[in-house]
Amino acid sequence: MSEPIAVVGGGRMGAGIAHVFAAAGHPVTVVEAGEAARQGARDRIASGLARAAERGALGGADADTVLSRVVVVGAASEIDPATVLVVEAVPEAVELKRSVIAAVEAAVGPDCVVASNTSSLSINGLAAAAAVPARIVGMHFFNPVPASSLVEVVTADATAPGVVRRVVGWVAELGKSEVVVRDSPGFATSRLGVLLGLEAIRMLEEGVADAASIDRAMELGYRHPMGPLRSTDLVGLDVRLAIAEHLRETLGERFTPPRLLRDKVARGELGRKSGRGFYDWS
Known part of the structure; x- marks a missing residue:
């Protein structure tokens, strides 16, 4: 056995x-x-x-x-x-x-x-x-x-x-x-993944493109299997916010969470587990 x-x-x-x-x-x-x-x-x-x-x-x-x-x-x-x-x-x-x-x-x-x-x-x-x-x-x-x-x-x-x-x-x-x-703050994957996710949220916040377009740009342009906003929905917006806060404290202001992320978490829009995040999962 x-x-x-x-x-x-x-x-x-x-x-x-x-x-x-x-x-x-x-x-x-x-x-x-x-x-x-x-x-x-x-x-x-x-x-x-x-x-x-x-x-x-x-x-x-x-x-x-x-x-x-x-x-x-x-x-x-x-x-x-x-x-x-x-x-x-x-x-x-x-x-x-x-x-x-x-x-x-x-x-x-x-x-x-x-x-x-x-x-x-x-x-x-x-x-x-x-x-x-x-x-x-x-x-x-x-x-x-x-x-x-x-x-x-x-x-x-x-x-x-x-x-x-x-x-x-x-x-x-x-x-x-x-x-x-x-061992280092965010290791390799969270450090890179969170930074990409935060910038995608800022782009959405600034009206650069809608969520699906931002994700599709990374999926088709860079061959990511899943875009950063859909990935954030899967991980959980509350989880991503907590990691971003930790990385901001340890690595600096470039990891400051966007207001849109804070607002969504405050409203309970946590991603797939709550039924709504950057996408509607209901």
Whole structure:
């Protein structure tokens, strides 16, 4: 049997991470607090696997077989001590992530790798609060996880080289490719992606073109698979705003969020998850 994996957080990203590891043959434990949240995580994973099976993306396996490898529990203390990798995928709040890592470290063995799916928070900051900093690493997956081909592997100063090698191996096992980057604000992908997204929002704000035209310019002119405004809707306008604020504080005023982005978040127009962002998803 493949080695056990755990994912803390069963939202869209956590469910997607659980999906791909289960599809690769691993038994997966998902940690989510509260019965309603646990049921939501189960439903998201089941739905994603069903869609993947319809597309023939499970390598001939049926969705129920893959789903049988996943168990959803209520606390990190229920993670199998033999687990070799835990990926935390909780909201982007430093203290929350540190508390999750502490709970995970209390539950797993000394050789277990503990990875954060953060898209912008400092891996050095998370590692500094860990009992074993050498095993802390960033594994930044992209949404939607099953369809994305990249995992950004982020190394802290204390991350052991062997941990990086193991993570790169798991990424390959998932059929994805990695880029390994040193911990820095926004890493490589968020730093570039957010800057492009913010400029696209400014263009929309200034009336340069409508959202569909701005996106189509990048899709057809630069062969981006998805334009920056549609991508922002998919990520979540609130998430993009929070990352932009963090990057403004650490890298400077070029990451200042446009007023249009702030206004949309204040109105609850968060993108696909709320039904409206730069596009109508209803």
